[in-house]
Amino acid sequence: MPQKYVKKILDARIYDLAIETPVDAAPLLSKRLNNTILLKREDLQPVFSFKLRGAYNKLRQLSKVELAKGVIAASAGNHAQGLALAAQKMGINATIVMPKTTPLIKVDAVRGWGAKVILFGDNYNAAADHANQLVAEQGLTYIHPFDDPDIIAGQGTVGMEILRQLPGDLDVIFVAVGGGGLCAGIAAYVKYVRPGVKVIAVESDDAACLDAAMKAGRPVKLKEVGIFADGTAVAQVGTETFRILKDLVDEVITVTTDEICAAIKDVYNDTRAICEPSGAMGAAGLKKYVEQSGVQGQTLVAVQCGANIDFDRLRYISERTEIGEKREAILAVTLDEKPGSFRNFCKAIGRRTISEFNYRYSDSQQAQIYVGVKVSDDGDRFDLVNELVGKGYPVSDLTDSEIAKSHIRHMVGGRSPQVGEEQVFRFEFPERPSALANFLIELGSGLNISMFHYRNHGSAFGKVLVGFQASEQDGLEVKRFLDELGYRYEDETHNEAYQIFLSS
Numbered sequence: 001m002p003q004k005y006v007k008k009i010l011d012a013r014i015y016d017l018a019i020e021t022p023v024d025a026a027p028l029l030s031k032r033l034n035n036t037i038l039l040k041r042e043d044l045q046p047v048f049s050f051k052l053r054g055a056y057n058k059l060r061q062l063s064k065v066e067l068a069k070g071v072i073a074a075s076a077g078n079h080a081q082g083l084a085l086a087a088q089k090m091g092i093n094a095t096i097v098m099p100k101t102t103p104l105i106k107v108d109a110v111r112g113w114g115a116k117v118i119l120f121g122d123n124y125n126a127a128a129d130h131a132n133q134l135v136a137e138q139g140l141t142y143i144h145p146f147d148d149p150d151i152i153a154g155q156g157t158v159g160m161e162i163l164r165q166l167p168g169d170l171d172v173i174f175v176a177v178g179g180g181g182l183c184a185g186i187a188a189y190v191k192y193v194r195p196g197v198k199v200i201a202v203e204s205d206d207a208a209c210l211d212a213a214m215k216a217g218r219p220v221k222l223k224e225v226g227i228f229a230d231g232t233a234v235a236q237v238g239t240e241t242f243r244i245l246k247d248l249v250d251e252v253i254t255v256t257t258d259e260i261c262a263a264i265k266d267v268y269n270d271t272r273a274i275c276e277p278s279g280a281m282g283a284a285g286l287k288k289y290v291e292q293s294g295v296q297g298q299t300l301v302a303v304q305c306g307a308n309i310d311f312d313r314l315r316y317i318s319e320r321t322e323i324g325e326k327r328e329a330i331l332a333v334t335l336d337e338k339p340g341s342f343r344n345f346c347k348a349i350g351r352r353t354i355s356e357f358n359y360r361y362s363d364s365q366q367a368q369i370y371v372g373v374k375v376s377d378d379g380d381r382f383d384l385v386n387e388l389v390g391k392g393y394p395v396s397d398l399t400d401s402e403i404a405k406s407h408i409r410h411m412v413g414g415r416s417p418q419v420g421e422e423q424v425f426r427f428e429f430p431e432r433p434s435a436l437a438n439f440l441i442e443l444g445s446g447l448n449i450s451m452f453h454y455r456n457h458g459s460a461f462g463k464v465l466v467g468f469q470a471s472e473q474d475g476l477e478v479k480r481f482l483d484e485l486g487y488r489y490e491d492e493t494h495n496e497a498y499q500i501f502l503s504s
Contacts, residue, residue: 003192005149005152005153005156005185005188005189005192005244006188006189006192006193008149008150008153008156009153009156009157009159009160009185009188009189010160011153012053012057012153012154012156012157013057013060014052014053014056014057014060014154014157017046017052017056017085017086017089018045018046018052018053018056018157019044019045019046020161021040021041021042021044021045021158021161022041022044022165023038023039023040023041023162023165023166023301024038024039024041024270024271025037025038025039025270026038026039026266026267026270026271027270028266028269028270029266029269029270029283029287033287033290034290034296034297035290035295035296035297035298035299035300036169036297036298036299036300037286037300037302038166038299038300038301038302039267039270039271039283039301039302039303039304040158040161040162040301040302040303040304041271041273041304042158042279042303042304042305042306043273043275043279043304043305043306043307046085047078047081047082047085047109047113047308048078048081048306048307048308049078049081049082049231049279049305049306049307049308050078050155050158050182050303050305050306051075051078051079051081051082051083051145051155051306052081052082052085052086053082053154053155053157053158054079054082054145054146054148054150054151054152054153054154054155054181054185055073055079055082055083055085055086055143055151055154056082056085056086056089056154057150057151057153057154057157058143058148058150058151058154059071059083059086059087059090059092059143061150062141066141067090067092067141068092069139069140069141070092070093070094070095070138070140070141071083071087071092071093071094071095071140071141071142071143072094072095072096072097072131072134072135072140072141072142072143073094073095073096073097073131073142073143073144073145074096074097074098074124074127074128074130074131074145075096075097075098075124075127075145076098076099076101076102076106076123076124076127076230076231076233077098077102077103077106077107077109077110077230077231077308078106078231078306078308079145079146080096080098080106080110080115080117081106081109081110081113081308083096083115083143084096084109084110084113084114084115085113087113087114087115088113088114088115093116094114094115094116095115095116095117095118095134095140096110096115096116096117096118097118097119097120097127097128097130097131097134098110098117098118098119098120098127099119099120099121099122099123099124099126099127100119100120100121100122101122101123101227101230102119102230103230103276103308103309103310103313104310105308105309105310105311106308107119109308118130118134123225123227123233123235124145124233124234124235125234125235125236144238145179145181146178146179146180146181146182146184146234146238146241147179147180147181147238147239147240147241148181148240149240151181152181152184152185152188152240152241152244153185154185155181155182155184155185155186156184156185156186156188156189157185158182158185158186158303159173159185159186159187159188159189159190160189162186162190162301163189163190163193163194163197166299166301168299169298169299170194170197170299170301171197171198171295171298171299171300172197172198172199172200172250172286172289172298172300172301173186173190173197173198173199173200173300173301173302173303174200174202174253174282174283174285174286174289174300174301174302174303175187175199175200175201175202175282175303175305176201176202176203176231176232176278176279176281176282176285176303176305177201177202177203177209177210177232177237177245177252178207178209178231178232178233178234178278179209179234179237179238179241180201180210180237180238180241180242180244180245181238181241182303182305183199183201183210183241183245183249184238184240184241184244184245184248186199186303187199187244187245187248187249188244188248191248198250198251199248199249199250200249200250200251200252200253200285200289201245201249201251201252201253201285202252202253202254202255202281202282202284202285202286203232203252203253203254203255203281204226204228204229204232204233204254204255204256204257204260204277204278204281205226205254205255205256206224206225206226206228206257207222207225207226207229207232207233207234207235208222208252208254209221209222209225209234209235209236209237210237210242210245210249210252211252211254213236213237213242213246214246214252217246218242219236219237219238219239219242220236221235221236222235222236224488226257226428227428228257228260228277229257229260229276229277229278229281230276230277230278231276231277231278231279231305231306231308232278232281251289253285253288253289255281255284255285255288256324257277257320257324258320258321258323258324259284259287259288259324260277260280260281260284260324261277261316261317261318261320261321261324262284262287262320262321262323262324262325262326263275263280263281263283263284263287263324264277264280264317264321265317265318265321265324265325266280266283266287267280267283267304271304273304273307274307274309274314275304275306275307275309276306276307276308276309277309277317278305278306279304279305279306279307279308279309280304281305282302282303282304282305283302283304285302286300286302320405322355322372322374323399323405326375326377326378326381327374327375327376327377328355328372328373328374328375328399329372329373329375329381329384329385329397329399330370330371330372330397330398330399330401330404330405330409331370331371331372331373331384331385331388331395331396331397331398331399332368332369332370332371332395332396332398332404332496332497332500332501333345333368333369333371333388333393333394333395333396334366334367334368334393334394334395335366335367335368335369335393336365336366336367337364337365337366337367341367342359342369345369345393348387348388348391348393349373349384349388350387352373352374352375352384353373353374354371354372354373354374355372355373355374356370356371356372356409357369357370357371357372358370358371358409368500368501370398370404370408370409370501372409381397381399385397396496396497396500398496398497401495401496401497402426402490403426403465403492403495403497403498404497406426406463406465407426407453407463407465408497408498408501408502410453411453411465411501411502420469420504421469421470421471421472422450422451422467422468422469422470422493422503422504423467423468423470423471423472423474423475423478423491423493424451424465424466424467424468424491424492424493424495424498424502425465425466425468425478425482425489425490425491425492425493426463426464426465426466426489426490426492427439427463427464427465427466427487427488427489428462428463428464428487428488428489429462429464429487429488439464439487442485442487443466443485447468447469447470447478447481448468448469449466449467449468449469450467450468450469451465451466451467451502452464452465452466452467453465465492467502472493475491475493479491
C-alpha cells in the first residue's frame, strides 16, 4: 500500500502553485524540552495551510469533462481556500459549502479567490451532506477534503519534503488529524522511505475520531464534536485514510483546548507566527509526548499546518494559555471574614505572582476568594496547595474545572438566597448571528432561568452557563427537555466551583 502512494506523491505536479515550505528551528522550545524541535511551516503556503497541495493535485487529475462541470467541496475553511485558489489557477468554477460556524477570515478568503460560498449547517458533516445534494442536483464534480487518493498524495508531499530537508537525524513527526488526509499522506511516504521514523497523530480530545477508530478497529462516527479546533472538527475519519493510518501511524495523542492554546503561544514565541488551533495541534502533541515519554536529545518535527484564525479568537486563546502551559493555578480559598485576612493570605502566597483575585462579601464569618497564582509547573501547583493547607487555609484546586475557567471567574459573588433549589447546566453551541437569541427562544418559557452567563469565544463557538429553578427531583425532567433541544450540555449542579461561589 505505501508503495502505491509513494509513486503518486512523487508524481504530484503542484509546485507551480504550492511552495516547498521550510523546516524552521524552534530554539526556545528545544531548550525547554531538551530535544531538537523543528516546525514544518505549512502556514507559509499561499492560502496559509497545507490544503492547497491536495486540492491542486486532485484538480490536475480530473478530465476535461469533469472540470467543465465545475467543482464543489464541503470544508471548514482550509480545503475551501486551497480548492478555490487551485480552481482560479485552472480557470474553472468552484462552489464551496462551509459550516455557518466557519471563521469569517476563511469565508472571506474563499470568496476572495473567486469561489461561490454557501454557508450551511453547524459542522463539516452537515455541510458535506448539503454539498452531496448539490452534486446530485447540478452534476458538479465533488472534491473530498481528505478521503481521496489524489488528495492524500498531494498532502503526502509534505512528508517527502521533510525527509529531503532533514537527511540526518529524525526521530518523530507529529501531525494533526481531522479526517486524516495529511497524516495518511505523510505516513505512507515516510514509513516506506524511512520506516524507523515515527509518525504520531495528534487530535483534539473533543474530536478524536481517529483514536475512536483505532479502538473500534473501524471508522466510527462521534456523537459530538468540539469546535474550538475548527479545522479538524470532523466526526468520522475517512475510510481510505483510516486504511492507511491503522497500519502506519505509531501512536495517537489527544490534546486539550488549554494545551493547544499553550502551543499557539510556544510557536509564536519561536517564529512570531500565529497558528490557528488545528495548526498548533502538532506542537501540542509533541510537547505532551516529551512530557509523557521523557525523551531527550531527539529530533522532533511538528507540522505547523495552518494559520487561518480570526483575530478576535486571540483573547480567548491568551486567557487559556497560562493554564495550558501549567503556569497558572486556579484556586478557591476560604478566608476568615475579618480585617487583615487578605494581607495575611498574600503573605502566605509568598513571592509567587497573583494573576487574578476575585471576591465579593457574602457572609459575616467566612470569605470565599477565587484566585489565580503563577506557578512553574504542576509540581509547583501541588506544592502551593499543600503549603496553603498546611497554613490552615481550606483550598479547592479548580485548575482543571472548565466551568471555573469559562464562567465562575466572571461571576464570583453572584449568590442569591431567594433562588431556592437550582439545577445548573453548561452549554456549548456553534456561534453565528442570532445564535444566542435562538438558544434563548428554544429554551422557551417552560423553565424559570435563575442564572445566566454567556461568553463569545471568537467566531467559532459560544459558551453558556444556565441555572434553572428546579429541585433535584425535577432535574430528570429538565434533562429530558434539554435532550430534546439537541444542544451539547453538561450537568454542573454538583460542580465544586459552582457550589463554592454561586450556589444559594
